[in-house]
Amino acid sequence: xxxxxxxxxxxxxxxxIEAVKGISFSIEQGQIVTLIGTNxxxxxxxxxxxxxxxxxAGGTVRFNGERIDGTAANKIVxxxxxxxxxxxRIFARMSIEENLQLGAFLRRDPAGxxxxxxxxxxxxxxxxxxxxQAAGTLSGGExxxxxxxxxxxxxxxxxxxxxxxxxxxxxxxxxxxxxIVELRDQGMTILLVEQNAQAALSLADRGxxxxxxxxxxxxxxxxxxxxxxxxxxxxxxx
Amino acid sequence: xxxxxxxxxxxxxLGAMYGLIAVGxxxxxxxxxxxxxxxxxIFMTGAFGALAVYSxxxxxxxxxxxxxxxxxxxxxxxxxxxxxxxxxxxRPLRNAPRLAPLITAIGLSIFLQQLVWGFPGNKSARVFPQxxxxxxxxxxxxxxxxxxxxxxxxxxxxxFLAYFVRSTRTGRAMQATAQDPDTAKLMGIDTDKVIVIAFxxxxxxxxxxxxxxxxxxxxxxxxxxFLNGLFAFTAAVLGGIGNIYGAMLGGLVLGLAQTLSAxxxxxxxxxxxxxxxxxxxVWAFVILILVLMFRPQGLLGERVADRA
Numbered sequence: 409x410x411x412x413x414x415x416x417x418x419x420x421x422x423x424x425i426e427a428v429k430g431i432s433f434s435i436e437q438g439q440i441v442t443l444i445g446t447n448x449x450x451x452x453x454x455x456x457x458x459x460x461x462x463x464x465a466g467g468t469v470r471f472n473g474e475r476i477d478g479t480a481a482n483k484i485v486x487x488x489x490x491x492x493x494x495x496x497r498i499f500a501r502m503s504i505e506e507n508l509q510l511g512a513f514l515r516r517d518p519a520g521x522x523x524x525x526x527x528x529x530x531x532x533x534x535x536x537x538x539x540x541q542a543a544g545t546l547s548g549g550e551x552x553x554x555x556x557x558x559x560x561x562x563x564x565x566x567x568x569x570x571x572x573x574x575x576x577x578x579x580x581x582x583x584x585x586x587x588i589v590e591l592r593d594q595g596m597t598i599l600l601v602e603q604n605a606q607a608a609l610s611l612a613d614r615g616x617x618x619x620x621x622x623x624x625x626x627x628x629x630x631x632x633x634x635x636x637x638x639x640x641x642x643x644x645x646x
Numbered sequence: 647x648x649x650x651x652x653x654x655x656x657x658x659x660l661g662a663m664y665g666l667i668a669v670g671x672x673x674x675x676x677x678x679x680x681x682x683x684x685x686x687x688i689f690m691t692g693a694f695g696a697l698a699v700y701s702x703x704x705x706x707x708x709x710x711x712x713x714x715x716x717x718x719x720x721x722x723x724x725x726x727x728x729x730x731x732x733x734x735x736x737r738p739l740r741n742a743p744r745l746a747p748l749i750t751a752i753g754l755s756i757f758l759q760q761l762v763w764g765f766p767g768n769k770s771a772r773v774f775p776q777x778x779x780x781x782x783x784x785x786x787x788x789x790x791x792x793x794x795x796x797x798x799x800x801x802x803x804x805x806f807l808a809y810f811v812r813s814t815r816t817g818r819a820m821q822a823t824a825q826d827p828d829t830a831k832l833m834g835i836d837t838d839k840v841i842v843i844a845f846x847x848x849x850x851x852x853x854x855x856x857x858x859x860x861x862x863x864x865x866x867x868x869x870x871x872f873l874n875g876l877f878a879f880t881a882a883v884l885g886g887i888g889n890i891y892g893a894m895l896g897g898l899v900l901g902l903a904q905t906l907s908a909x910x911x912x913x914x915x916x917x918x919x920x921x922x923x924x925x926x927x928v929w930a931f932v933i934l935i936l937v938l939m940f941r942p943q944g945l946l947g948e949r950v951a952d953r954a
Contacts, residue, residue, distance in 0.1 A: 461828055481831035490832075497829040499822055510822050513815075514834035562834065 418467035420457045427453045429621035442600040442608040445618035451601040459491035460484040486514045490564035496555040500544030511561030528557035549580030568599045605642035609633040651787045653909045659793045661901020662800035666855035667878030668893035670848025676824045676888035677844045683751040686875015687758035688724045692853025693866040695723025720853040728849035763868040774860030792861035799854045886947025903933045
């Protein structure tokens with residue numbers, strides 16, 4: 409079985425400072441893979457490079473067998489790789505409906521788009537109730553739902569989520585996490601970046617721990633959840 | 647109030663022209679936060695492009711046949727200059743510190759003025775063809791064909807732009823790019839293309855304003871973009887930079903402020919020496935300062951507090 413996403417020896421630099429120092433990992437179809445680690449470990453930089461917002465300084469990224477490192481971000485999304493960025497980044501002055509429509513920007517099948525919008529409203533009913541409302545008026549958790557719904561509108565093969573639990577109440581976080589599992593059960597492949605290691609590892613098939621630009625530890629979600637060094641460093645145990 | 651309707655009408659004609667130019671400042675600023683100080687010269691090249699077409703046609707051609715061709719020529723010239731400027735002057739500096747593209751814009755402004763000045767012919771002013779008909783009378787207000795041209799052009803252009811931005815796919819891509827360029831890319835939007843389109847639309851509007859100016863005043867000059875560009879930029883800030891309706895509104899407010907101050911300030915006791923045409927620019931900027939003191943985001947500008 410070939411991997412859907414294959415990252416090999418990826419390096420990313422901001423000027424002279426190397427933020428990602430040669431990491432390799434892959435994601436199989438239908439898996440949830442998580443990158444965990446502290447702030448500044450290079451997790452978001454990794455996602456931003458995979459989705460084409462940043463150009464790598466070295467290494468390769470293969471998606472569906474095709475090299476995508478160096479390809480423009482607006483082309484990569486059309487290949488089936490969606491990125492829901494850190495901080496949600498919804499279009500605050502546009503309505504919920506318009507945000508979802510922008511998620512389907514590259515699609516030309518109005519009927520299919522409508523069907524997927526209805527699906528997003530079923531997944532997150534609150535979005536359907538407020539579809540005409542400006543997205544900026546939503547609460548943090550609702551904005552996260554919108555960001556995920558918007559990313560799904562491109563009909564991705566791989567969904568990358570950057571810190572979806574950031575700043576959310578425990579209840580809202582539960583809701584988001586269970587939605588991620590629900591999406592996987594429907595066949596979606598997910599790359600999840602999280603600071604909340606407990607939540608991420610307990611639902612992930614595989615996890616990678618990032619520390620200052622490198623992957624320091626890899627394993628199944630369950631293995632990492634029970635690994636002593638992970639428990640000490642990220643789960644607040646001593 | 648002596649001749650108030652006439653002064654209001656004159657302010658409206660002037661303001662419509664400022665508004666047409668201001669749209670270009672505000673669109674480019676709204677998307678890449680660049681104050682394109684060469685935009686006044688885009689306005690100027692639009693007028694010169696139209697005049698060049700007119701000269702090629704020869705004086706025997708009816709103005710009503712020539713005018714559409716002049717518009718095409720002016721619009722094409724201004725758009726070409728704007729798109730080339732974006733591609734070769736501004737795009738390489740997209741990630742440079744803010745000061746670099748700003749200085750480039752000023753340099754480009756001087757370059758374009760001197761380039762046009764260098765063409766053979768009368769340096770100070772070139773005769774621009776006039777529209778026949780008129781003067782028209784509406785009550786006590788007198789106006790010319792060129793005044794009708796600028797008002798109709800401003801109204802049609804604004805309606806078109808409102809439709810374009812709100813209801814077309816490219817327009818929505820433009821809004822998204824203005825709000826958050828990186829996230830727009832993640833939606834699949836080619837933001838480079840959106841930026842080129844913003845420059846092009848600004849140039850189309852500026853060219854129409856340039857032709858309006860030529861038709862109204864009967865002459866054009868290589869440096870006509872300097873003051874008009876500055877006033878139009880002021881109009882864009884006054885209306886709320888980044889907001890296209892704000893640009894039109896700011897243009898009208900500024901045009902009225904200039905015309906009314908030139909007409910009436912002199913009647914205020916003790917102010918007689920501040921009321922002439924020469925002072926109208928001063929009053930325009932007084933209005934700008936007052937508005938910005940109480941509404942720093944401009945008349946229709948939005949406060950930037952988007953992200954929850």
